[in-house]
Amino acid sequence: MTETTPPQTYDHASTERRWQRQWEERALYRASDDSPKPKYYTLEMLPYPSGDLHVGHAKNYTLGDAVARMMRMQGYNVVHPMGWDAFGLPAENAAIQRGIDPSQWTHQNIANMERQLRLLGTSYDWSREIASCEPEYYRWNQWFFLKMYERGLAYKREAPVNWCPKDQTVLANEQAEGGVCWRCGSPVERRNLSQWFLKITAYADELLNGLDDLPGWPERIKTMQRNWIGRSQGVTFSFEIERLGQHIRVFTTRPDTTFGVTFLAIAAEHPVVAKLLEISKRSGEIERFIQGVKNKSELERTSLMEKDGVFTGIYAVNPLSHERVPIWVTNYVLAEYGTGAVMGVPAHDERDFEFARKHALPIVQVILPPGTTEPETLHEAYVSEGRMIASGDFTGMASKRGLRAVGDRLTQLGVGEWTVNYRFRDWLLSRQRYWGTPIPIVYCETHGEQPVPYAELPVLLPTNIPITGEGSPLARDENFMRATCPVCGGPARRESDTMDTFMDSSWYFLRYLDPHNDREPFSTALAQHWMPVDQYIGGAEHAVLHLLYARFFYRVCRDMGLVEGDEPFTRLFNQGTLIYGGEKMSKSRGNVVGIDATVEQHGVDAMRLFLLAAGPPEDVTDWTDTGIQGRVRFLNRLWRLADAAAPRLRELPVDPLPATATPQEKSLLRALHLAYKSALDEANTRRFHFNTTIARLDEVLNALTELSRTPGGEKNVVYLQALRGTLLALAPFAPHIAEELWERMGGEESIHLQTFPQPNAGVLALDEVTVVVQVNGKVRARLQVPPRTGEEDVAALALQEPAVQTQIDGKTLRKRVYVPDKLLNLVVS
Template identity: 50%
Template sequence: MKEYRPQEIEPKWQKVWEEKKVFETPQYSEKPKYYTLIMFPYPSGTLHVGHVKNYTIGDIVARYKRMQGYNVLHPFGYDAFGLPAENAAIAHKIHPKKWTMDNINTIRGQIKKMGISYDWNREVITCNEDYYKWTQWIFLKLYEAGLAYKKPGAVNWCPSCQTVLANEQVKDGKCERCGTTVTMKHLEQWYFKITDYAEKLLEGLDRLPGWPEHVKTMQRNWIGKSTGAEVDFPVEGLDKKIRIFTTRPDTIYGVTFMAIAPESPLVLELVTDEKRKEVEEFLAKVAHEDRFKRTSLEAKKEGVFLGRYAINPLTGERIPIYVANYILYEYGTGAIMAVPAHDKRDFDFAKAYGLPIKQVIKPKEGDWNIEEAPYEDEGIMINSGPFNGLDSKKGIEEVTKYIEEKGFGKRSVQYKLRDWLISRQRYWGAPIPIIYCDKCGIVPVPEKDLPVKLPENVEFLPTGQSPLTLSEEFKHTTCPKCGGPARREVETMDTFVDSSWYFLRYVNPKLEDKPFDTNDVNYWLPVDQYIGGVEHAVLHLLYSRFITKVLHDLGYVGFDEPFQNLFTQGMIYKDGWKMSKSKGNVVSPDDMIEKYGADTLRMYILFMAPPEKDAEWSDAGIEGVNRFVKRLWNNYYKMLDIINSQDAEESEFGKEERALRRKLHAMIKKIKEDIEGGFKFNTAIAGLMEFNNQLSDYLETAQNPNKKLLREIAEKIALIISPFAPHMAEEMWHDLGKETLIVEERWPDYDEEALKEEEITIAVQVNGKVRGRITVPADSSEDQIKEKAVENVKKLVEGKQIVNIFYVPGKLVNIVVK
């Protein structure tokens, strides 16, 4: 019998697929289209098995859909710009491009060994000029539309990485990449006006039923829509007003102080000379604190009086103005009206500084001691002038209406979402295509001059400035408007800009005169199935949706959501930890392929847990799957020996053959339902294992195995395992005598007739207790089944009166006696 040798089989079929270009996708086809995509990786080094999990999931989908008759687009590429390459340049004196391309070559080889069915002809690498030229083009389109702008402001600064971080890249007050505590810094930066699309981004989530609900909830929470009112509080003695946003206008009569965020320019505008030194010392102290922790509910509330007062527009009362550490500049207006009787953080601050606590909402029933804790629920308005006695929900509407009538403020919708900060003080990124001219000001680089190329010769120093600052050749240029001397922007774009549109470039990866062809992307997109980690639920997915909506509104694409369906896979852990080189718990796919073969690795990755769940790697687990793969192989070639034997039977099926054929078609049906019903690959493989055991029993016990049945089983098994173990399936298909490639064959249908049971077993109860079982022909009538049931328990019912007989079709008969 033929021995299973994956190290010979797998390279053989990978070579055939490549030579025959079976995975190269025609741009158009009579077949229906299907675009399946995994989130492309950052090429930071070699892959481990945790990385290849989502590639394997995506490959099952691509191969299955191809076998169902779809024109499948299944491309791959690399998110190739980024900080690790620059850090490697500093640490190892190697150019970021060489470091990146070396890693890409390694990863590409690892993925090909896995037998993933990518169309390598469409490969995209974001650090190549033919890609980032169009990233710069997208920047220019946003700039022309008023959606890209530069402004000074407080930004998140990582002292270790020496760069600015977007809010989304700060986790629990620390840099998500290196774990260093983030500080604040004031810089002029470039932003994309994603806030203009806040409502469209929210509304679009309601049109994505194929997304996991928890991912949509994460995006809704990040966007953070709040409905309320903006109210102006005049500053006493100055021609200035403090504008606040509140969702509770019904509590304005309870304001006892104002609080401003430390990062707000208002602080230094309002502070009196007497208080300036104390305030500046407080600002310096807060600047080095974790601003995400300091604004948490549990953090100590601290602040300084600015020496000035605001006027409550509804009561005329003087209200002291403080700078306070618990106010976040990014939310609302960066200033609040503080109502300590009805807000926990305001309450804690008021207690700390001896400020008044004025109750203006009382519970609808019972009393509340406002000195012990704030009352934050709805209730009845009190101490609120003409609004006393109103239900607070009604009060919100009435007070808002009054504020608008008097010109104190207006209704407003606010979002927690802030504009997307895209400037990065580093080299290894797409240069921002902007020129500064003393005469003309800010001048966008003309489209004909794209790409603005990264210079090769730069010095990498951890100074906190972009290395491009030190490149005189890059920095100095000519103004496109006046022809005079000018300076290039020396900062580069956030790499999330690169990944916000790559799924469009896959459609036309070699197009030279535009980033993509509108007709082509309108044919292929939205992506039918997107697969990737839930850790990208806010950053990458939100940005991609934003850029797609902008391109739609500008007329470049005919759709406004990029991903129709989203699947978020779980991680693979080892020894209780996420795999990482630093923990020494990495499992290399190369090692597993060398030992077991790619098909075993693919099968184990899919079998170890439901694909959306995290899973613990087990050496014993992959050993077990490898034993199954070998048993399946051995059974297959036992069947081929019988099929090719001159002595084997071709007779009609007996009872045993009909039962095995029924199990075969039940398995085909189940695996189809498992794949289409939520990527239940683990249960699909379990079904295959179960059938293989039944096949083993038949091959061992059947005196004259039926050649006709075994030929059907051999053909169907090869087809079914093709998405899961493609190399093994090709070898089996070839040895079965087929001249085609199995990857180009159709997925097998199951036979409804074969699924019908010939006999069914029914439990027989007497007064509700099981007393026996009967086996009857599946087409027996109810009367026949009842009659046989009574016969089965004849001794138990003799001499008793049968009151009734109940029949649950296909399951049980209950005989009631007394």
């Protein structure tokens, strides 16, 4: 046989396929519930099965997998599960637009995405997989709902919502942007509809204060949650309406400005409006205004629209100053926030100022800014503290003290009380949609609203029913709607609303711990063993939605005795997005780089390395088609060296610290141990900047290449042992090639079950260090000296340097700064 050229590249496709199969067969990543090792729960946010993964998704899962593998190799019993957020609108839209069964659509997508996740070489424990659309899962949503119902945490009430008159359904705020239905384009209305809520506000203070106990969370996420909860302390008090004998209650955080009230602003939906209409002479005008306001979405009302209003012709009385103040119906006060009415103090509130300007209402200054003695014409509201004026008994008081004093006076007068108000509202759980968890409630003509008995769970979502996109499919399905009353056994109607899908993701991390339990949502003992999640990884888009709901849910579980502790996620890491061609990857932009084609062309190890090396994981990073080439080259270079060395390594006993002789050997070993240190530091400080670790591995390969080219290099023991070490350091990031070469080198067991090597201080130490010599802060020379050389010795050497001499010649030495092993700065003049 004639001599053939050896293969230049390794066959990534067959290698990757082979090891993925082997790992699965050997259940390599199965987490044991009773391991003596310390537990580590690492988790990526579960995906919605939209159909296809692109390299942007891969960035997230690759990081999570690198973390899981690093912890596993450090001796932790790692649980790293994966599942599917499988209920939701896209499946239903596929049904509406293309007549595809939502269940079938979802299951096809799950099958495909699971295949793709396996393709990524992720080390998930698939035996724990869950899909939220399965009755085995959603029955426990219903179970939790009933438990919350019993505890008064789930309740039904009327609330204003976005309503599309054509499609006959409620819409989420983001589905009604610009005031029109996202599907049919009809203008949406605000409607008061009876809806199910979860009482998350009952935990408001706990959710707020708990943030202080989460040092492992990004500060900005905590700030966002604090702002979202929006706790404010103030006074709720009443203004009596003239000629009506009724009151309007207002909430204010600034009772010290009560004497500056020049109008009352109430929401168009405020219940008192009906009464006002009865006695107002201007009812026609008011009704026209209200009609215009009601059609607008909340988004438009709070941010887009100019502040507007209409005077009712009716007055109320300020309980402190006894002045008459006009009552206005406005578009900038929301019925759902506070009391649905605010006192208008234009001098000291920006929105009130703007409103007063527009409608020529008086602006009465009652707080003087420090350093002023007379009220001046205001060009904008003065919202800070100062001295109170024109405020009856309180005149002359500092406003900070006045705030308390006025609040207390209102309380003493019996017209008000100190209250705490929150910006966020209870969680609206109802959806008039098909593809979700049915709410387990029936309505009996005699016994009214009744919970479905636990024994009858799950209330199954019917399959094969028509989905047209108009109205609730469940409400029209007679078989589903017909039920019996659990109290009297008589006929009853089912609740046709389904649950918001954030219900599913509020507790899925607990179900992973006990995914096949058919007696309870999860075993308390297993939750105690594994919880809390040690590391949670996901995008920042869920900062106030999922992450707040899950914290609420966990506390409810705690109060039910199902879990211990308050917080489900000890540490949170926010991934940055991956952009391509300057834009976020998305189907609609047509700039999606799919993972199937990428993996086929370059191999998944190269892709994983590129995604990790592209930049810090929390940053927005760029996908480039050429960048991955560098990682392909890296793997091929490593392959050529390691594959050739494998036969020798099979004969060579493992020795992590071979004796070095030459400077080249020393610098190779040092590079390797710096790579170990980098990987361990990044994993254990949770900085996760593995981009720097991969740069260290590049340097190791450069050093390996260099040593392999010295005479006899390929037999050099240091070189050979370093190759073995390189594979161990690479294993968490490029698991397939590392495993393949490990096997070829005669490694026992899987490389992924090995212990990650520890950096050795002796190896890291340098024989010589470079000390920079500066004159007046500018580098003039570099000295090679042994570590920890004394200042006098370094100074003596420095003065012999010609470049230093010319700089200090004829000048006086003023100061000498010495940083051992780093620098000597000579200050002269």
